Amino acid sequence: MTWKSALHHIRILDFTRVLAGPYATRILADFGAEIIKVQSPSVPAAEDDFARGYYETWNRNKLSITLNLDNSEGLALAKRLVAVSDVVCENFTPRVMVNWELDYSNLKKIKPDIIMLSMSLMGQTEPWRDYTGYGPTVQAFAGITGLTAHPGHSPSGLGFSYADHVAGLFGALAILSALEHHQRTGEGQYIDLSETETMSSLLGDAILNDTMNNKETTPKGNRSPEAAPHNVYRCHSDDRWIAIAVFNDNEWQSFKEALGNPPWAGEDRFSTMAKRWQNSDELDELITKWTMMHTAEDIMVLLQERGVAAGVVQNASDLAHDPQMKERGFFTNIDDSEKADISDASPMKLSRTPAQYSRAAPQPSRDNSYVYGQLLGMSESEIARLHEAGVI
Numbered sequence: 001m002t003w004k005s006a007l008h009h010i011r012i013l014d015f016t017r018v019l020a021g022p023y024a025t026r027i028l029a030d031f032g033a034e035i036i037k038v039q040s041p042s043v044p045a046a047e048d049d050f051a052r053g054y055y056e057t058w059n060r061n062k063l064s065i066t067l068n069l070d071n072s073e074g075l076a077l078a079k080r081l082v083a084v085s086d087v088v089c090e091n092f093t094p095r096v097m098v099n100w101e102l103d104y105s106n107l108k109k110i111k112p113d114i115i116m117l118s119m120s121l122m123g124q125t126e127p128w129r130d131y132t133g134y135g136p137t138v139q140a141f142a143g144i145t146g147l148t149a150h151p152g153h154s155p156s157g158l159g160f161s162y163a164d165h166v167a168g169l170f171g172a173l174a175i176l177s178a179l180e181h182h183q184r185t186g187e188g189q190y191i192d193l194s195e196t197e198t199m200s201s202l203l204g205d206a207i208l209n210d211t212m213n214n215k216e217t218t219p220k221g222n223r224s225p226e227a228a229p230h231n232v233y234r235c236h237s238d239d240r241w242i243a244i245a246v247f248n249d250n251e252w253q254s255f256k257e258a259l260g261n262p263p264w265a266g267e268d269r270f271s272t273m274a275k276r277w278q279n280s281d282e283l284d285e286l287i288t289k290w291t292m293m294h295t296a297e298d299i300m301v302l303l304q305e306r307g308v309a310a311g312v313v314q315n316a317s318d319l320a321h322d323p324q325m326k327e328r329g330f331f332t333n334i335d336d337s338e339k340a341d342i343s344d345a346s347p348m349k350l351s352r353t354p355a356q357y358s359r360a361a362p363q364p365s366r367d368n369s370y371v372y373g374q375l376l377g378m379s380e381s382e383i384a385r386l387h388e389a390g391v392i
Helices: 020-030 049-058 072-083 094-099 104-110 135-142 162-185 195-200 204-213 249-258 273-278 280-291 296-304 316-320 323-327 368-375 380-388
Strands: 011-014 034-039 063-066 087-090 115-120 189-194 230-234 241-245 309-312 331-335 340-344
Touching: 011 020, 011 072, 020 034, 020 049, 020 087, 020 115, 020 162, 034 072, 049 340, 063 368, 072 104, 072 368, 087 162, 094 115, 104 115, 115 162, 135 162, 135 195, 162 189, 162 195, 189 195, 230 280, 241 296, 249 273, 249 296, 273 280, 296 309, 368 380
Parallel strands: 011 034, 011 087, 034 063, 087 115, 115 189
Antiparallel strands: 230 241, 241 309, 331 340
16 A cells, blocks of 8 residues: 655745754754745855755755845745645744844745744744754853863853754754644644753753752763763773763672673772762772773673663764664665655654655746746746845
8 A cells, every 4th residue: 555645735935044943944854744845046056065964954845936025026026925835834033033023924825724833943932032043052041062061161051053953853843743733623723832941951960959959050061860870981992981880889880790800890999889979089090091991882882782871972983884874774765756865764663654755956936837836826027037136
């Protein structure tokens, strides 16, 4: 039996850009939603390999149209597209869609059951609604940047825009929830997603400690009150590291055996979890002397065989050749007749309606003829006129 994609009947008008919004819509595109990506006619082509790779990563499986929203005819076309869409997504600052009269109150007049997702730094309401920022800004406002540090040192930050990925996942889930509600009731709804709030929701223990216990949560580096040792340790070879966590005394015994039961491991200062945690600095120094004599891969196998949590701190090359990633088919070819691309596959596996990777990220305006011609019923001469006038 031939199965259709799970979201084959859904059309999304996508005004999002950069990462958080495009990631949300990419998740839905992978499972069959028709995503119409709206771009400016003056959008520049990516000028380097990084920019091209970045754009292609977050925009596969989508259609692209160009549309000048600073033009009255362009706005009229946008409203016609709303009328034939199920969902509208945007991640501008709150003033932008209002200025175009494409905010939810106006979209409802066009299509009463429309679903709209707005993603912004602080949400659409006062007092901080007009603050702007990217992933690192979100992380700083949410508090995770301040916690990403060693005690007494300045915050190091996360090193990448984790908050954008979190917000994208929340956005996709919110849209799916709204679609399920629409299926049951026929009602649309407005989703006001604050990216800072989505990130803050992952700091549960820290927030509870402050609000319930009136205690400030401070940076702990790689330490954990649940395990000792608990850190990353330099290994043999340049810039190779192993993460090790010992959660109880049985695991400590296994860890000592893996090290060959060195005399220091039997000392009283390391005899209990509490004592090991209190003497973590000395413990980490002694463990590092051992890890420096071995490769990270050998240590991982040695400890895992004994039931001790350990993993290589992987770099990009490690991930590209990781056997677990290969077995799960994480890297996949995009089956596009125009060009061959390798991309990351969806980690969500649906047995009957799996993700499909049939279209590489579109060049701006690639799908103007289909969207304006077939969906809106415009003639070739009208499309040509709008193109000549800079509307599309």
